[in-house]
Amino acid sequence: MNPRMIGGEMVSWSDLDGIRAPGPAGGAAPARLIGAAGVAGRVLVAGPHDPTLIDALPAGNVTVLVRGVPDAEALTARFAERPDVTVCCGGLEKLGAEPAFDAVVALDGVGRLSSVEGAELTWGEAFDQLVAALAPGGRLLFGMANPVGAHRLVALPAEPTDADWDHPGEYDLSRPAGLARVLARLAEAGLDVDRTYAAYPSPAAPAVLLGDAILADGAVSGYLAAALSRSFAASAARGDGVAAAQAGGPTGWVLTDPGRLARRAVRHGLAAELAPGWVFAARRAGGDAAGELPEAVVDGRRIDRDPVRGWVGDGGACVPPGRTLEDLLIGAAVRREMGEARTLLARWQGGAAAGVAADQVIVGPDGGLVAAGPADAAALRAFAVTLVRLGLARRWAPGGADEVAATLAAMADRDPAGGDSRDRLFDDREHDGGRPPDARAFDELIAERDALARELAGAVAKARWYERTLTEREAALNRARRVADLLAPAGPARAGAAFVGGARLARRSARAILRRVRPRV
Structure with missing residues (x-):
């Protein structure tokens, strides 16, 4: 089976290898969504998608459209054993002769559907052609990056990649800006949106998809904040974080911790507006609403609303209500409520969640603690590092993270030198607050520099005082010696x-x- 060349093919270009541009759309969360969205019949997969997403499509009649010949050849070889998969290579405008499709999957958006060998389509023109390929009542899974999402707000200025040859991107006036305008543009195109998802930690490969209903429920804000924090940490550990997505390589540097920014967005009800991207489950007018769409997808598990039990995940486990322990401890520190902080610390370090990071522990309405993340060998010191970076350390103890961690341990009635490997205070490895040491933020670097500058200024002031005092006392001693010699x-x-x-x-x-x-x- 050979790929079909429909015109506008790019002979030596690849969108799948991720070398000269961000990689294809993928991730475990979109795969779960595809399986639940009722995508069936004649399906068009438009743009670069990870082959595992195509694997999630039911057997039937699948057409995959890519613009690069190397990608088309690789996909043809990958699906050689699936005769129901047809790979087309070329520009989107060349697909007009194909019959309308029952479903269109375009999780990568429309930015990489145009070819330098064909017509240079604006965002609006490409989107209109994509919708035109959808049959009446057909389903559309559409992804779109947010130009002012958390991933862009923390990214460093990047050099244009080879993929940005002449594309206006966010300066394309036909491209809607902001979630409300995107929804209005979908409605203008005759689409009914069944579900809107905030995609984290990246628009191309989200690990977390959060619907409007769960984002609006402040009772589970702690669980959502913990999930987003884990997603950014995992992305940084893999080396495919926000800096890599923007700069075309794993630079490891960002302006500020994107996980902390995402947690603030959840706390203030802005998680949808500041999401790195959005995924829309829509249908052409006249189609039936999808009844199996999940309300959210977290860690590869779908989450739905039960009228009696609340938010429930796969297997029947309920989503714990409450806020994160980190939020409550920081709030107590800001208010100088040391009694409240001592109670929380003792409950944390005296229970089963002692070895779990503070941003991964949910404090329920009854005061109970639920671990939402994995164990951390130095969870208490990680929280001490957070206090230092937030400028709150001096409210707990003078000095650096080690001194603050020792103070926290004493407040929790715990021996800093004791404990087992699960929850020991200090670890042999360098610990950076739950984030890999190669994923650093400039605001943290500046905070560390300022702290060192303050320490150096204090040391210089002390040295000058000692020098001045020594000089004065030496002069007084000389005067006393002369008097003594006279007498x-x-x-x-x-x-x-x-x-x-x-x-x-x-x-x-x-x-x-x-x-x-x-x-x-």
């Missing part, structure tokens, strides 16, 4: 005494001589 018996004082005594003796001798030579009257 000492063996020194100038003795010479002075001898001089005074000699003068007195001379006066007595002179008087005696005068008496002898003076004539008597």
